[in-house]
Structures are given as C-alpha cells and as structure tokens.
Amino acid sequence: MTHNKFGLGRKIPSEVEREVRRKSGFGCVVCGEIFCDYHHIEPYEDAKFHDPDKIILLCKLHHGEVTGSLNGRKMSDDTLSKYILSPYGLRKGNNVWRNLTSIEAIKLGNFLFLETEIALRIDGLDVLSFSFSDEEFPIVGVNALFFNSEGREILKIKDNVVMGVTDVWDFREEGNTIQVNSASHKIDLRIIFHNNGLLEIERLRLSYLNGTVEIGADGALISKYRDKVYALTQEARIRGGQVGIEIANGVMRLGKGERTQYFKGASNIAKNSQPSRLSHEDSAVLPNISQNQSPQTPPTDNWSEFSYNGTIAGQRISIQRMRHSHGSTAIETDGRSIRIGVSNGSPMSMRIEKMSINSIKKSASDKTEG
Ligand SMILES: [Zn+2]
Incomplete structure (x- = not known):
C-alpha cells in the first residue's frame, strides 16, 4: 500500500x-x-x-x-x-553508537591509510587515529574528534564508541553513513563505515584556531592557514608510520613515522643514506626524476610506504611506492618548496620506484588584465 x-x-x-x-x-x-x-x-x-x-x-x-x-x-x-x-x-x-567494530583502514578524502597510527593530526591534536595494544600490532579501536566549520565539536569516536553532539542543525544516518550538516547544503562531516573494515571520511569542513581543513565532493583535501594553502588532490596511499597527514602552524607533512615499537627490528636497518631534498621555484620543471637509494632491501615492516599522485603547493607530484624508514617524513612543504624524504635527525634510508614533479603553469587567461 x-x-x-x-x-x-x-x-x-x-x-x-x-x-x-x-x-x-x-x-x-x-x-x-x-x-x-x-x-x-x-x-x-x-x-x-x-x-x-x-x-x-x-x-x-x-x-x-x-x-x-x-x-x-x-x-x-x-x-x-x-x-x-x-x-x-x-x-x-x-x-551514541556502540556497535562499531573492526576498523582496519582509514580513508580521508583520496588518502588511504593502512596501519598508520594517526591519520590526521592538526597542531598536536589527533583528529583521527587508531589505538593499538602495546605488545603486538592489533588495533584496539579507532578514535576521532571532529569540529565543524564554526570550530565546534560535532562528533567524536573513543575506542569505537561514536558520540554525536545533538545541538546541530542536522545529524542524519542512512545505512552505514552518518552526515552532519550546519545548514541545508552545508555538509560538515560525512563518514561511512564500510562493511570491509574501512572507515571513510568522505566530506569534511573543519575549522580550528587559525585554519580550515576541507574535503570536497571530489575527495581533494584543502588545508588553509592564513596565507598557506595546500591542495591534496587525487590519490595517495600510506602504509605504516605514525602520522599520515600532519598540519602544524599551517605547514603540512605527509607520511611521518617515529613510533619504533610498531616497526620491529627498526634499529637494524638504517644505513646513513642521505635524505633527498628537493626544492625549486614555481617556474622550475623537474620531469621524471627516478631514484633508487636503498643500499639493501630491509624487511617490509620496518618501513612506511607512500604513494601519491596529485597536487601540493602548486606542483603536480607523482610518487610511486616510496618506502622510507621510521623517523622520516615522505613529503614536507612550506607552501613554496617541497622536500621529499625528510629525516628527523636520525639516519634514514628510502627508496622510490618512480617520481615526477611538474609545476602547474598558469595560463595567460588566468592573469588579471590591467
Ligand atoms: Zn533505543
């Protein structure tokens, strides 16, 4: 009927x-x-x-x-x-929702994190992270703290217990999806709990003290902080490591690893190879740089793995299967230059299968007439 x-x-x-x-x-x-x-x-x-x-x-x-x-x-x-x-x-x-179980991977827009402890950290605050048991690798639960576009807390997850703030314009569930809106067409958070153990943050509009982080309909992650703007478009895949995306004072770092207890035998692998540092002006074009710096092939669980294909700070970057030792960061940028493979001071090694960096040239029609 x-x-x-x-x-x-x-x-x-x-x-x-x-x-x-x-x-x-x-x-x-x-x-x-x-x-x-x-x-x-x-x-x-x-x-x-x-x-x-x-x-x-x-x-x-x-x-x-x-x-x-x-x-x-x-x-x-x-x-x-x-x-x-x-x-x-x-x-x-x-x-409240208490029945969230067995999340094994996190997707943040186009970024996929596997076995990464903290997917997103902003100014020291872990926005999205796993908690692990101390001894072995098993995941205990997922933790999250999301703010909306006005900087108000709207949803948190503590060891797999989801709690939403009820003083919002709308908080809607549908199937395996939760969506929080601050107005009819303003989606602050859209989070999908996939059956295969993947937790996906599909949309986000998050404000914090001096900046914003947004994931739009195309999955691109845009970080804005005063005059610093980063756009992470298209796809990336990070395996292992401590922090997937870290934003500190507006500077973004990708794929940082330093929690050695998750990388068994890590002290045996690093062989003093120099990190590669690339820095260039907007006008420079560096086509198809290929690197292979690894003196040996260490066990896979000592490495963070990083692949990326997209745009950072006005540069088109493609990195295929970069593996870097703990204590290092895959990409660091201050908005003007980009550094690939940054040590935290201790010896590191890395290996990149294929990489290219190209500036996105502004076409003549983009320039303002005057
Ligand atoms: Zn009930």
Missing part, C-alpha cells in the same frame, strides 16, 4: 524527517542509539498528514519494545511518553 485511506503517502518529506530527528535528539528517544527507525505514535493508517509531533526515532530494540513484537515485552504508553518529553539525546547532549 503506497497511500492510506486519506491518500497520505508512506514517504515522510525530508524537512519533516529533519524536524523529527531534531525533536528526538538525533537518536532513539529511549537510549540515544544513532541508527534508528521512524515510528508513528499515531498509526500511519489514521494520519492525515506527516506531523513531526507524532513521529519519533526508535532503535531496533526499543522499536520492538514499543510495538510489543519483542519477546512479548511491551513498553507502556506512560513510559514512552516520558522518553518523548525528554529524549536521551537532548537530555545528555549527545547520541
């Missing part, structure tokens, strides 16, 4: 749905669970229109209790009314 006796369709208009979510505290009115059903307090068959005052959010468990379909247990109307008057999310200030 697509319509009831009053000709009312099943589909709740999206603006009514948002009003229902807001009134329910963006989660189950009883327990705050993020992933919910829409439940009509007034039976749908008797409804003349979709009234947001007569629809609430309930998780699977409590939906079962309210309808009496759960082992014969039925919640009384009085009890339900108390929850509707004071929904969990509005009472506590947050909703």
Whole structure:
C-alpha cells in the first residue's frame, strides 16, 4: 500500500524527517542509539498528514519494545511518553553508537591509510587515529574528534564508541553513513563505515584556531592557514608510520613515522643514506626524476610506504611506492618548496620506484588584465 485511506503517502518529506530527528535528539528517544527507525505514535493508517509531533526515532530494540513484537515485552504508553518529553539525546547532549567494530583502514578524502597510527593530526591534536595494544600490532579501536566549520565539536569516536553532539542543525544516518550538516547544503562531516573494515571520511569542513581543513565532493583535501594553502588532490596511499597527514602552524607533512615499537627490528636497518631534498621555484620543471637509494632491501615492516599522485603547493607530484624508514617524513612543504624524504635527525634510508614533479603553469587567461 503506497497511500492510506486519506491518500497520505508512506514517504515522510525530508524537512519533516529533519524536524523529527531534531525533536528526538538525533537518536532513539529511549537510549540515544544513532541508527534508528521512524515510528508513528499515531498509526500511519489514521494520519492525515506527516506531523513531526507524532513521529519519533526508535532503535531496533526499543522499536520492538514499543510495538510489543519483542519477546512479548511491551513498553507502556506512560513510559514512552516520558522518553518523548525528554529524549536521551537532548537530555545528555549527545547520541551514541556502540556497535562499531573492526576498523582496519582509514580513508580521508583520496588518502588511504593502512596501519598508520594517526591519520590526521592538526597542531598536536589527533583528529583521527587508531589505538593499538602495546605488545603486538592489533588495533584496539579507532578514535576521532571532529569540529565543524564554526570550530565546534560535532562528533567524536573513543575506542569505537561514536558520540554525536545533538545541538546541530542536522545529524542524519542512512545505512552505514552518518552526515552532519550546519545548514541545508552545508555538509560538515560525512563518514561511512564500510562493511570491509574501512572507515571513510568522505566530506569534511573543519575549522580550528587559525585554519580550515576541507574535503570536497571530489575527495581533494584543502588545508588553509592564513596565507598557506595546500591542495591534496587525487590519490595517495600510506602504509605504516605514525602520522599520515600532519598540519602544524599551517605547514603540512605527509607520511611521518617515529613510533619504533610498531616497526620491529627498526634499529637494524638504517644505513646513513642521505635524505633527498628537493626544492625549486614555481617556474622550475623537474620531469621524471627516478631514484633508487636503498643500499639493501630491509624487511617490509620496518618501513612506511607512500604513494601519491596529485597536487601540493602548486606542483603536480607523482610518487610511486616510496618506502622510507621510521623517523622520516615522505613529503614536507612550506607552501613554496617541497622536500621529499625528510629525516628527523636520525639516519634514514628510502627508496622510490618512480617520481615526477611538474609545476602547474598558469595560463595567460588566468592573469588579471590591467
Ligand atoms: Zn533505543
């Protein structure tokens, strides 16, 4: 049946749905669970229109209790009314999801991180990270702290428990996706929990003290900090290491590794090979540099692996399978120059299968006329 006796369709208009979510505290009115059903307090068959005052959010468990379909247990109307008057999310200030399990990889826009402890760090704050058990490699849980475009905290994950702030314009779940908006077309966060253990941050508009980090519809990550602007477009893949993307005082570093306990036997490998440093002006063109600096092939778990194909600080960069030892950074840039393979002071070695750097020349039509 697509319509009831009053000709009312099943589909709740999206603006009514948002009003229902807001009134329910963006989660189950009883327990705050993020992933919910829409439940009509007034039976749908008797409804003349979709009234947001007569629809609430309930998780699977409590939906079962309210309808009496759960082992014969039925919640009384009085009890339900108390929850509707004071929904969990509005009472506590947050909703919650406790069933996140086995995240093994993180995707941040076009960046894929495998076995990287911290995917994104901004001015010393770990925005997105894994916690590991001390002895071996197994992942204990994923942690995150997301701010919106106004610098307000909107969602955090602590050891796989997801908590969303309920004082937002909209907080919507759909399938395996959570999306937080600060206005109709302003997506602050879109996060997808894939079945294969991949956690994907598909969209982000994050503000912090002096800057912003954005992931747009094309997956490009744009960092802005005063006059420093970095665009990480297209694809990158980072395996191992401590920090995937680090932004400190607006300067971006990629693929930093220093937590030696995750790289067994790391002290045996470094052989004093000099890091390669590349720095050039915007007008310079360095086509197809190939390097092979490794004196030996160390065990793979002593290395961070980095591949990149995109744009940083106005340079088109392509790096295929760069492997660098712990304590070093794959790429560092200050907005004008780019350094590939930066040591933190201790000996390092690295190996790059193929690399090219090309300036993006501004075409004549880009120049302002005067
Ligand atoms: Zn519930």
